[in-house]
Every structure is written in C-alpha cells, then in structure tokens.
Amino acid sequence: MTDSSTLQPPAVLYNGDCSPPASKHLxxxxxxxxxxxxxxxxxxxxxxxxxxxxxxxxxxxxxxxxxxxxxxxxxxxxxxxxxxxxxxxxxxxxxxxxxxxxxxxxxxxxxxxxxxxxxxxxxxxxxxxxxxxxxxxxxxxxxxxxxxxxxxxxxxxxxxxxxxxxxxxxxxxxxxxxxxxxxxxxxxxxxxxxxxxxxxxxxxxxxxxxxxxxxxxLDAQARLDVAAASPSPVPKPPFALAMVGGGQDGVALAKAFAQSAFPPGWQGILITGPLMPQAHRQALHHLAAQRTNLTVLESHPEPTQLLAQASAVVSMGGYNTTCEILALGTPALIVPRTQPRREQWIRAQRLHHLGLVDVLAPDNLSAPAITTWLNTVTHQRPSQRPIARHCIxxxxxxxxxxxxxxxxxxxxxxxxxxxxxxxx
CATH class of the missing domain: 3.40.50.2000 (Glycogen Phosphorylase B;)
Incomplete structure (x- = not known):
C-alpha cells in the first residue's frame, strides 16, 4: 500500500524548475x-x-x-x-x-x-x-x-x-x-x-x-478547511448521519434510515439531496415529524462539517462521499448503487477488503439492518479501525x-x- 503520510514524488517529467513564473496568470x-x-x-x-x-x-x-x-x-x-x-x-x-x-x-x-x-x-x-x-x-x-x-x-x-x-x-x-x-x-x-x-x-x-x-x-479535509471560514450549525454528538448524494436514487436508503432505531441518546440527521423527488422528501419529513430524534434536511451548505462530527454515517458509495469518509475517518456503512453502473459496488468492496468501511448490499437494505450496524458501532473503539491515510x-x-x-x-x-x- 502507499504510505500517504509522506507525499510521494510524481514521475519525473521535467528535470528543471517545474514552477511557472510567479507572475504567470494561468x-x-x-x-x-x-x-x-x-x-x-x-x-x-x-x-x-x-x-x-x-x-x-x-x-x-x-x-x-x-x-x-x-x-x-x-x-x-x-x-x-x-x-x-x-x-x-x-x-x-x-x-x-x-x-x-x-x-x-x-x-x-x-x-x-x-x-x-x-x-x-x-x-x-x-x-x-x-x-x-x-x-x-x-x-x-x-x-x-x-x-x-x-x-x-x-x-x-x-x-x-x-x-x-x-x-x-x-x-x-x-x-x-x-x-x-x-x-x-x-x-x-x-x-x-x-x-x-x-x-x-x-x-x-x-x-x-x-x-x-x-x-x-482527493482529500476532503481540504473541503472542510475551506468551509471553516463560514461554519454552519452542527448538532452536538452523538448523532448518526445519512447521505444519499444528490438524492435522485437514494429514496430506499433514506427511508430505511428514517425508520431505523438509533442507539440510546443518539440523534439522526438525514440529508435528502436537492434532486430527490418532492413527494419522497415530503414522506421523509412526515416520518421525522413522528419522532423526536430525527432531522431531515434537503441540503447542507457543507456536509463535511456534519460528517466530521458524526459518530457514524450511512451513505451511498459515490466517489466524493467515499473520499470524505476516508479523509475524516467516520465509521461508515456504505449501501452502494448497483445500477446503472457497478462502480459504487466495486469501490465499496475494495475498501471493505482493506477494513476501511462496512458494506450492505442494496438487496439486504432494511431499517433493522441499519439499526444493527449502528449498535455495533457503539461498541467499537477507534483503535479497532484502520486509518485510511496509512493505507491509501x-x-x-x-x-x-x-x-x-x-x-x-x-x-x-x-x-x-x-x-x-x-x-x-
């Protein structure tokens, strides 16, 4: 594996000074x-x-x-x-x-x-x-x-x-x-x-x-550093976070999370994404209104601020979300998309093999499955999980x-x- 604690030099492409003039407006x-x-x-x-x-x-x-x-x-x-x-x-x-x-x-x-x-x-x-x-x-x-x-x-x-x-x-x-x-x-x-x-x-x-x-x-810590200039309110931990990307194909995951039981004392935050159909967003808000420990957001100015403070995250397996999870080290359950592409499934399996994330196949998605995983996280010590920066x-x-x-x-x-x- 690549030890990313030290920046590896790229392949030599030019043997002279590789920096353009300081005045160069690229x-x-x-x-x-x-x-x-x-x-x-x-x-x-x-x-x-x-x-x-x-x-x-x-x-x-x-x-x-x-x-x-x-x-x-x-x-x-x-x-x-x-x-x-x-x-x-x-x-x-x-x-x-x-x-x-x-x-x-x-x-x-x-x-x-x-x-x-x-x-x-x-x-x-x-x-x-x-x-x-x-x-x-x-x-x-x-x-x-x-x-x-x-x-x-x-x-x-x-x-x-x-x-x-x-x-x-x-x-x-x-x-x-x-x-x-x-x-x-x-x-x-x-x-x-x-x-x-x-x-x-x-x-x-x-x-x-x-x-x-x-x-x-791409290290999403940089996204968090940029967002620090204009921080958004973040709830007090412990809380579980659910992220479904843009939301257009994340309805099943969002609904399962909204119906799951959180560990005692935990809150749940669900970000639906701006592309989720309005009818499904309304149904999720209706579910949240029936409980005292779930907040449903359509979007967030910078989700990494929430992810950095979350005790656990349940998400789809897109590239950006996965990079954010790896960079911030939040315990993660990935429920990858398998259609129309297999990309998320392949990525989730590779990272699971390295011990960096847990994976739930879409066919096995349910509120009880998420509940069981969240309860497992409460008994894990941080030292039990590999650090992504040491692996990739x-x-x-x-x-x-x-x-x-x-x-x-x-x-x-x-x-x-x-x-x-x-x-x-």
Whole structure:
C-alpha cells in the first residue's frame, strides 16, 4: 500500500524548475457533464479550490450542467458556466432535464456553448472529467478547436469507472481511445493503483496506459478547511448521519434510515439531496415529524462539517462521499448503487477488503439492518479501525497543482525546442 503520510514524488517529467513564473496568470477550465447527481461537479469544485490555493494567480472556469450546486460562495478566481441540463434515465439514456428540446438539439446547444466559452477563455489547461468526448460527444467541437491551440488537455478519471466489460464496450462504442490519442496530453486518475489499477483492469492499449498518472484520492479535509471560514450549525454528538448524494436514487436508503432505531441518546440527521423527488422528501419529513430524534434536511451548505462530527454515517458509495469518509475517518456503512453502473459496488468492496468501511448490499437494505450496524458501532473503539491515510494515497489535491506546474514548464520547454508534448 502507499504510505500517504509522506507525499510521494510524481514521475519525473521535467528535470528543471517545474514552477511557472510567479507572475504567470494561468487559465484553467474544468468540464463535468453532470447527467446524474452532483458528484462530478463537486469533484471539480474541490480541485478548483485546491488550484486557487496553490496557484493564487490562476483563473478557473467550471463548465457544468448542474445548477443545483452553483449557489455557494465561490472563492475569488473561480466561476461557473452552467449549461442547460442533461438528465440520465434509470436505463442510462440521456434526455433534456428541463427544456423541451430533442436530444440532438440540446447536444448542439451545449456543444456550441462550450466551444464558444473555451474560444473566449483561452485556457492554458483544460481538464475533462470522466467522459473523454463529453456527454453525447458534445466536446468534439471544443477539443478540435483546442487541438489547434497551445491548450494542454487532460482527462481526469475517478478511481473506478464501471465493471471492466462494460467500460470496454462503452469506450469502444464511443470511440474514446482514438479521441484520447488525438486530443489528450495526459490522463490523471484520482485514485490509488493499489486499490484499483485502471490500465490493467480495463486493458488499455500501451500508448494510452503510458499517459496515465495516479494523483491519489482527493482529500476532503481540504473541503472542510475551506468551509471553516463560514461554519454552519452542527448538532452536538452523538448523532448518526445519512447521505444519499444528490438524492435522485437514494429514496430506499433514506427511508430505511428514517425508520431505523438509533442507539440510546443518539440523534439522526438525514440529508435528502436537492434532486430527490418532492413527494419522497415530503414522506421523509412526515416520518421525522413522528419522532423526536430525527432531522431531515434537503441540503447542507457543507456536509463535511456534519460528517466530521458524526459518530457514524450511512451513505451511498459515490466517489466524493467515499473520499470524505476516508479523509475524516467516520465509521461508515456504505449501501452502494448497483445500477446503472457497478462502480459504487466495486469501490465499496475494495475498501471493505482493506477494513476501511462496512458494506450492505442494496438487496439486504432494511431499517433493522441499519439499526444493527449502528449498535455495533457503539461498541467499537477507534483503535479497532484502520486509518485510511496509512493505507491509501489521499494526496491528489497536493499533486494536481504540481502536475499543472510541470505541464506548463514542459509546454514552455516544448515551445522553445519545437518538440510536441508527450504524456504528462
């Protein structure tokens, strides 16, 4: 396992001073397609905040299709371009979330908007989250534009994409491998290969695997540090916290938690997420009204503030929530989504194998199962649980600015020597 107590040096990409001049005002754009839940956008926002802290002269543009996560106070130097939204159905198909547009009309609207924004913004670095060509290939126009410019394009991948056979089939259908070869200078994986090795598991071609750099998981302690500037009220422990991401597919978990019995003296806090259908939120509020120890919130300005103080957490297994759990060390029961992707299930199983989380299969989800787990937590000593920082690499937010510095230094070297940029 990677000992993350000491930041491991990245692969040597440039043998000189890898820092750009202090006066260099970098422009960095990050894209997330945001078709289901808030995870992609929250990940990019966390990266943007880390970039601004490490590279204070930078300007960061977040391109997103999720207005629900745009109402927070953004630091100086960061702003959003919010696109008309996609929505992914339970079957994994795309459709317009709000506008009465056909799939093709919405794709063209978003594609042309993204291209126009990047043409005007002129980013030094463009980081694409998870989907090389964007949702419905909406990035093709922009990537072709940037290919003729000095912009360096990076594909950012979470630790686990999906089941191997599914990824290979979908990437083949989407022609992702040719797109990566044509447009992308590097692939940064927000994970640790000792937990999940992407290039081996997904059988990437050798030239694609050569582009990969593992930056480490994203330490959500940084999110908590940012939130400390404007703290929100947090109840007094002990309390159990339930988190279901955006909420659109978290109804079963939320209901089971709301009906579970908490240990004596404990409170329960349930965050439904802004995307949970209104009728289900109302039903959960009705359940809470019948008890004295349950609070139901639609959202919270910074859930990590609650997670840091919680005595236990029951949650789905999305990337961001899992990173927060690992960083803060809260005892966790993960109830992962298994449809339309297996990503959460695979992640939960890998981390359970390391002893870092407990896992409950969705088919076994019930209020009594949650009650039993919560009672088990009350008898555990902290020393009985492994510390995630000692098992896996959580240094992603430190490495990403380093990699961008190296990327810019290498680009400057290439411009002066007239050699093209290779993998970074």
């Amino acid at each position: 422009r960095i754009a990050l894209y997330s397609h945001d078709t289901m839940g808030l995870g992609h956008k929250r990940r990019n926002l966390l990266i943007a905040q880390a970039l601004r802290q490490a590279l204070p002269h930078s300007s960061v543009l977040l391109i997103s299709g999720m207005a629900e996560a745009s109402d927070g106070n953004l630091p100086d130097g960061i702003d959003y371009l919010t696109l008309p939204a996609w929505q992914k159905t339970a079957e994994g198909e795309y459709q317009s979330r709000r506008l009465g547009l056909s799939v093709e009309d919405l794709r063209l609207l978003r594609a042309k908007t993204i291209r126009a924004a990047l043409k005007a913004f002129k980013p030094d670095v463009f980081i694409v989250d998870n989907v090389p060509r964007g949702a419905m290939q909406e990035l093709d126009l922009a990537l072709e534009l940037l290919r003729r410019r000095p912009t360096r394009c990076i594909l950012g991948l979470r630790d686990i994409l999906d089941a191997p056979q599914t990824v290979r089939r979908q990437w083949r259908q989407a022609k992702n491998i040719p797109a990566i070869r044509r447009y992308f200078d590097g692939i940064w994986v927000y994970g640790d290969p000792t937990v999940y090795n992407l290039e081996a598991t997904y059988r990437f071609p050798a030239d694609i695997a050569a582009k990969i750099r593992y930056v480490g998981y 690499d959580l240094n992603g937010l430190k490495r990403i600015p380093q990699y961008i510095n190296q990327l810019m230094a290498r680009a400057e070297q290439d411009r002066s020597s007239h050699y093209p940029l290779k993998a970074v």
